[in-house]
Amino acid sequence: MCGTSARILREAKGAPKDAGLGLVVQDMALGVGAPESGSGVIQYVSSDSGQPQITGRYLSQSQGRDALNDIEGAMYLTADARGASLEELCPPLFQKLVDYGALCRTRLREEMEVEFTIENNELRIIDAVRVQRSARAAVRIATALAEDDVISRQDAIMRVHSNALSEMLHRQVDPTATRDILGRGIAASPGAATGRIVFTSSEAQASAARMEPCVLIRRETSPEDIRGMHAAQAVLTMRGGITSHAAVIGRGLGLPCVVGASELTVDTQKGVLKTPDGRTFRAGDEITVDGTTGQVLLGAPKMLEAALDDAFKTLLSWADTYRDIGIRANADTPADAQTARNFAAEGIGLCRTEHMFFADDRLSVMQEMIFAETPEDRRQSLDRLLPIQRADFKALFTIMQGRSVCIRLFDMPLHEFLPYDKAGQRDLAAQLNLPLSDLSQRVAALSEYNPMLGMRGVRQGITVPEIYEMQARAIFEATVDAAAVGITIVPEIMIPLISAMKEVEIVRATIDGVAASVQAERRTAFDYKLGVMVETPRAALRAQDIVEHAEFLSFGTNDLTQMTYGLSRDDAGRFMSQYVQKGVYAEDPFHTLDIEGVGELLAIGAARGRAGRPDVMLSVCGEHGGHESTIAFCRSQGFDYVSCSPFRVPAARLAAAQLAIVESGYRKR
């Protein structure tokens, strides 16, 4: 009764080794004998969709689960199936089976797969196990059970795994499809997509113009590839880790993405992709990127569509009634913001403004600004960017309809706006009417050993204050413009890469000054909040000083993890998998928030921030924000909200609700 496999199974389910077992004793029912005798398996909902649907198989003169094997004579259960069916063979028995199903559902409070035997026309129920189900079906089943009052809404919420929700938002390779795997990388953004290979962003845009789905393959992506990524169905890179540029942007766009596929080699100049087994592919060849598994597949395997149905929305609306921490989305563009709204994010927790400067009409002005000789020249260039930025922000405010929008001021090394290749430099020199040597020297002078630890964020805001001035003006003017059309917004302005209180004090003075000017010019008043992105360990340690000038602290856990570990997320890919395999790090800290180390800095920062300003608003806006363990930690520290990729918002809403329910003393019935 309690053999090895039973013991292992019980342990796996968390039951004590010596716990008592219920034992059902019933007559032996053989499926072999006078007609009608046989056995079968029935379930009452679809494993794929969770919708009511009787499926199963029955085989006369058989025992156990033989009917499920592909055996001659096995039949479907319902009359509408092809061929013979149990419903036609024995209508009363079939009806009885259906009735048992309803009983199971209410008594066992679950959709069950029922194993049955018929012996001399008599129905015996042998066993019932939980129906296997897709993520989508799990949502539908749980919601339906709660709607039928079989379980509570809390039960329904607790029964769906939050990670499963993320899967539902994307197309997936059908688990039953045959996979010809060309190579593997890091599963950086979930979902799968098929397209023809392109090796450059411009090819991707051309392909999109022809309405031809494409997969963008790059050694690594840079901000200049953003439009190519927008145009592509999926992205594949050979370098970088879970938080590389491609991965972060991919997740933001909901674009399937595999990064760090170092076993694949690519020669972008020759336009050849080479697999470890020696096959080569060229632009135009069709491949599939599976960002859920990290695989790169040949051709177009069968797909399962994304499922954003009513059950999904119902379950999440219930979740929101239990949830006690805010969920915002990271959104840089109107499209991102719209996705965030669609998933009911409560606001934008992080709007990165630097990508806004890469569109064609802006890039050249940025380059001009970089080469400006005086603050006046610089201001002139920035004046041309002002209306564009103002329009950016107004669009976001309009979509968000008064919900919070937290805008991070410019945070990018200026050299990223300059071309590194000779041809690009020659073009730019011609455009700016400068000698090529001046231009190359400027590029060299701006280059950095460790850009991650270099001249970016507030360091630019202080040494070249004109950029922040322009951005603050754009934000405030957009706020006034939005108010004019009935949208009241209290913009949140966030200063990146702070390491000392004085930095905040100086930038605050600048921004308050701009606000006063705009209010005077436009003869109107508006509120705004100024806060700090806590990305350096020092900002966390000095939080009590910093909040003297900051109304909120938002922890940028990507960078904070980099600094705390002394580990570049872009370079970590080279050894992270080995490290995790050997258990050096229990998990990739760029994927799962390191509670012991980075988490302590969050706790220190939060406590000190609150000590200095009791009502300081606290949040996490890194990639970790949407994960259950991060949300649990942020709840425990009394954070106001977490912010994550728009596509992660539903999972975060559910996870947050589950945590609140568990904390309220919930016990599974």
Next chain:
Amino acid sequence: MCGTSARILREAKGAPKDAGLGLVVQDMALGVGAPESGSGVIQYVSSDSGQPQITGRYLSQSQGRDALNDIEGAMYLTADARGASLEELCPPLFQKLVDYGALCRTRLREEMEVEFTIENNELRIIDAVRVQRSARAAVRIATALAEDDVISRQDAIMRVHSNALSEMLHRQVDPTATRDILGRGIAASPGAATGRIVFTSSEAQASAARMEPCVLIRRETSPEDIRGMHAAQAVLTMRGGITSHAAVIGRGLGLPCVVGASELTVDTQKGVLKTPDGRTFRAGDEITVDGTTGQVLLGAPKMLEAALDDAFKTLLSWADTYRDIGIRANADTPADAQTARNFAAEGIGLCRTEHMFFADDRLSVMQEMIFAETPEDRRQSLDRLLPIQRADFKALFTIMQGRSVCIRLFDMPLHEFLPYDKAGQRDLAAQLNLPLSDLSQRVAALSEYNPMLGMRGVRQGITVPEIYEMQARAIFEATVDAAAVGITIVPEIMIPLISAMKEVEIVRATIDGVAASVQAERRTAFDYKLGVMVETPRAALRAQDIVEHAEFLSFGTNDLTQMTYGLSRDDAGRFMSQYVQKGVYAEDPFHTLDIEGVGELLAIGAARGRAGRPDVMLSVCGEHGGHESTIAFCRSQGFDYVSCSPFRVPAARLAAAQLAIVESGYRKR
């Protein structure tokens, strides 16, 4: 009596505004009248050397300090001076002046400059002020006063500024010399040196071979320039900050060094240095680098020699009797170690092993190792490095004569061993018998976005364990070899860039294994200590776990500052001066330890380290180690020692003694 200038002076000296003033009332003594009447100034020691020597001037029929002006008729005081002298003019008055000098010295407990007036052959003392003095004279004066029991040894120690000692160890541009300043940079390593311009390390070596002093000018230096730096008299770079490679190595070698002189432009290919005022210089032109002021000077201005005299040694030996924190030196080579010993460092606190691999005989083996396909091939290359490393360590142990030597295991990205230029890659490909494309690909694959946060330190130790195995074996075999010649040493092995306890556990297992092997092979026992370099904020936070496997924690404050601020020391130069000028940072945190931020991590790490292992040895081995504020902080946290550049050791010994004396309740008499 209490006009504006008096008030300002009193405030500057820290006296309360309303403090009472002593007022000496004496007869008016006019230096004009019957002979002999006049006035003069005398001092009894040399302001340059501090040696007893009467100097001064006297002018008949004058008042005040007129004698000091270059006035016709002003005479020297002693008979051995040229021309007329007061000693010859009025022997008894001169003798009286000398007696007054001795009185002043014992009563005022200081060497004074005395202003006197003679009125009708009668001597009047008008005023006495502290003698102006060079650093060297200050040491000599203080020591002599103590040796004569005029002041205590404590007083003598307290009277010398520790920073002044560092100056004494180097040649300086004579303050009176005329300076034709070609440009300015960061004063990165004190002292001045003159030499002919060279633009490459090989030219520097050639110049040294010709016994011709040279100044090495580089845009920036890399480890490949080490031998060139050894060969040069001074180093000048256009890039980098106070802790750039050139600066750190320069200080280690005691080589005058100016870095980040971005107003000078250099074209190393054409071999031209250009000044902001448009002058150009070529290889062979003579310039002077003043690493004390950060200036680059034309030609060869007059110099003051370094002074390491008996008074210096006496004062430091007294200091050591009061000092209560250890002072070690950072030393990578036998030459460094010898300097450390000369300055009485108690041991080596940081021996960086990576530079050892750049000598010609080693570099090619390292390159071979990098291209090894299997661990076995890798081991074969490393086996060839083993005897060389063993000899390195034995040399250090021999010089240090049983004093502690803390060896940091290899900590350098492998790509730094590979050539970046095509020509170098072609040579290396030929040497390794590899296709050029394979080689370029390997170089590209090893390159990093943020090398500072990349694949180095323990990350290599874990993913390519053969390097650490070889190093541990070399250390242990050298220990056995040293014991054979009567030098008993307990080597300290330090693991760099730790961010998690498990890293220590894994490396410890490897190293313990190597130790056991060597002990078995050599049939002998030896002790060793294994510890951790705390360079990441996470290592400080997790110190309590980490000391489970570590007997010491040495805080690498350079890197820890980088991570805590999110600021690369190599890139900080671009804005640090602006930041300090604007008061954003009170001081450059790479120069002065940031007590509020980085210091808190030191305190946390120390407290947690001690909580996990009460007898854990604690130290600082970054560039900050030798500074008074760092020593004060480390004393307050109960650290065992600080380690600094060998040339900083004397100042550190003195500063540590002063801190201990002040803490013991010392009051200046």
